[in-house]
Structures are given as structure tokens and as C-alpha cells.
Amino acid sequence: MNISNKLEGKRLPVDLVLSNAKVYTRRGIVEAGLAIDNGRIFRIAKETNLPQASTKLDLRGCVVLPGLIDMHVHLRDQQFAYKEDFFTGTSAAAAGGVTLTVDMPNNKPVTMSSKSLRERMKLAEKRIIVNVAFYSAFPATLGEIPSIVEEGAVGFKLFLSQRIGGLDIEDNDVLLRAFNKAGEMNVPVAVHAEDKEILENIKNKMKQAERNDMNAYLEVHPPNAEMKAIQRIIQLVKESKVRVHFCHISSAAGLNAFLAVKKMGFSVTCEVTPHHLFLSHEHLKRCRTTALVHPPLRTKRDVKALWNALTRGLIDTIASDHAPHTIEEKEDKSIWDVKPGIPGLETMLPLLLTQVNEGTLALSDLVKMTSEKPAEIFSLKDRGSLDEGCLADLVVVDVHRKHKIDSSRFLSKAKYSPFDGWKVKGKPIKTFVNGQLVMDEGEIVAKPGTGQIVVWKNCSH
Structure with a gap:
């Protein structure tokens, strides 16, 4: 009935x-x-x-339209409340037509246990304007994964560019066990795919050479760091039954690595962000550190590759990667101390609607990538579409x-x-x-x- x-x-x-x-x-x-x-x-x-x-x-x-489900949002609060809090972040979401945000775990304290998740949820429920779901980082003790999911986490976030959470991210055996545990609970694992070793090696060389320029920053985050991290995770996907979601794919090299395994039928999805779709190296020259993000803005060729995949239906979701900081943190004199990230909740939908108006993007594809597919990834059967009963x-x-x-x-x-x-x-x-x-x-x-x-x-x- x-x-x-x-x-x-x-x-x-x-x-x-x-x-x-x-x-x-x-x-x-x-x-x-x-x-x-x-x-x-x-x-x-x-x-x-x-x-x-x-x-x-x-x-x-x-x-x-169906309210947007933004799969990649940093709502901050707690000890990062000076950057953003649950009220201001979800107010920004509401202003941007986003009705559900999925919060990332790299907070202070890091969300990585049932206790830290419970505390975060308790704080949020009194302050939020739109609906909020939560990722957790992996705990040090993998046996805690079921209790974190039972507490309410809709997925786990794995950062490969730096250690956030309890896992040794350089140990494939540990990652495989974590993936298998997440797979048993049937929750997705979202991955920030940049290879830590590549980033650190180049960064050390740049610092030794006393480089402090935007080109040095770009050299530290090459496309092959994204590609290598994706290929590494794909090997683990082949050995496990976990569903993996690749966050903010930014380069043609990373995209091709993802599409290769997608065509094989493995359970992988990906997202792109508006800033990687609309901005490139040229904007870094003009906007300077305001536009500094991880992974970085890429070349026009990379932007073209993302759009080509998107219009062919090969991109699963679009997410804002809303990552607010203070203006002082964005304007640090040392490029290595500038905080990466931009606010994106209030700009995502207007930017995409502009492309709909220009005929570059079909409205049906916009809805699919910002509402329908995110709801499917998180098994939200009564969200993401305008149907009677939803x-x-x-x-x-x-x-x-x-x-x-x-x-x-x-x-x-x-x-x-x-x-x-x-x-x-x-x-x-x-x-x-x-x-x-x-x-x-x-x-x-x-x-x-x-x-x-x-x-x-x-x-x-």
C-alpha cells in the first residue's frame, strides 16, 4: 500500500x-x-x-528539484568551530539547495570511534538546519568498526595523503582487513586518493630548495600521485567485497585509472567537485592561495577530460568538498602552511544550473549526480527523488x-x-x-x- x-x-x-x-x-x-x-x-x-x-x-x-545530497562536506565545529560550526555550515547548505550533507571525519577531535561519533551527533542535533550524516575515520582497532556503524556512521573515510584516524595507511594488509570489515557491514569507504610517499618526497625537495611558490605546490601534488593511489586501492577492491567511492577525482590520469576498473564491473564510484570542473592552473595565478585545494586545480586538459567523462555519464556524483577556513589561514606567507580548501555549498548549484542554461549539462544529469546517485550509494531509499511517499x-x-x-x-x-x-x-x-x-x-x-x-x-x- x-x-x-x-x-x-x-x-x-x-x-x-x-x-x-x-x-x-x-x-x-x-x-x-x-x-x-x-x-x-x-x-x-x-x-x-x-x-x-x-x-x-x-x-x-x-x-x-530533489534537495541535493552533498557527499563531501567538512562542517567543522568542536575545536574547529572558529572555521565553521554545525549551524553556519548547514545554513550554507540550505542556501545552496542542499538538504543532506555527509560530514567528513578530519575534525578536532577526529571522528574515529563510536564515542567520538556519538558526541559529534549529540552536538549536531541541536544546531543543524538541514539533515546531516557522518563518515568516520577507521579506528586503530578494527574490531570497533561494527559499533561505529551501529552508532550511525554511513561510511568510512580513508585519507591516503596523510594519516588521519587509526590505520597505518602504508600497510596494505591493514587496509585490506579494514576494507573487509567495512564490506561485512555493507558500508562504503570513501578515499582521498593521493600517494603520501610521492607527496612527501617532492615536498622535502622543495623545502630544501627553499621553494615557496605556487608552482612548487603544484609539483608536490602531481597527477601521478592521484593515479598511483587509485591503482593501489583498486588492487584492494579486487581482493575484498567493499564498495569504494573515490573522492574529488581531479586529473585525466586519475580518471583513466578509475574508469579502467569501473569497466571491469567492480563496485566503485567517483565524484568530481565544481572547482575541478570550473577552475584550472590559470585561476591559481589570479586567485592565489584562495584557490588552493587538495588535490590541486589541474590543467585545462584535465578539466576537459573531466567534462568529457561527465557528459558521457561516467562520473557518478558531484560534491562540493566544502572545506572552510579563516581568511588568515588561507593567506599564510608560507605556501606550505596555507590551509587547503574552499567553501562550496553555496556556489555548487548556481554554477551547475548555469551549465544547464548554457546547454552544457542536462538537468537530468545534474539531478542524477547530486541527488539520485548519492542516495543510492548510501541506500537512502526515500531520499534523492521526488516521488510520492519520499x-x-x-x-x-x-x-x-x-x-x-x-x-x-x-x-x-x-x-x-x-x-x-x-x-x-x-x-x-x-x-x-x-x-x-x-x-x-x-x-x-x-x-x-x-x-x-x-x-x-x-x-x-
């Missing part, structure tokens, strides 16, 4: 009707309205077939609205961006989380704690 039948006997009206909309469905865009009740989509239908509602909003022909996580976009990106108006604490001043076309104007309006025309209209903690197997705390 579907939800419409279950609720048919309840006393009308429903909680909310969104009328005069263009609703994105798996069949394409339909001119219709949505009825929302008890946090879920009750009905999608023509106006005359919608039930009466306690509240009705006229969307004036705007497009309704949770009412959605974003209303004015696809024709032109505006300039202005980082000074970000809701994130990080008020800088390499996209500052970019002209974009398409803007999220309302965001609904679990059926509740949380963002209206760039303003947060919900209280902290409105979002829910999403845990493995789609349970909520």
Missing part, C-alpha cells in the same frame, strides 16, 4: 501544498503541484487533484535568475571564494527539509535543530 492510500483516511487538510510549479520527476518535468504531509510527499498532481492544505505557496512557475527534501529554483556570486554574503563563516564575481544563471530560492521551509530567498527561516541526523540504514536519531 502506498503512502497516498495510507493517508487517504486522515483528516484533511494536508500540511502544505506547493502550487503552480514545474516538478522534476523521473519522467521529466511536469507542470503540477506537490502536497506535503507529515514531512513526506503526499501527492504530485495537477492543481484540481491536490487536497486542501493548511498552508499553500504559489511557486509562480519555478522548478522544484521525504519532502526539495529545492525550488528560479532557473532564469541571473546574479553574481558574492562571498561576503555567504552564510558560511568562510567569506571568500575563487568564484567571487562570477555571473551565474539559476538560483535556489526556497529549500524544504523534511517538509519544512528552512530557506527563503537566501534567508534561514527555521530554528537550529530542524534538520535530522541520518544514520546507516536510513534510521534517524
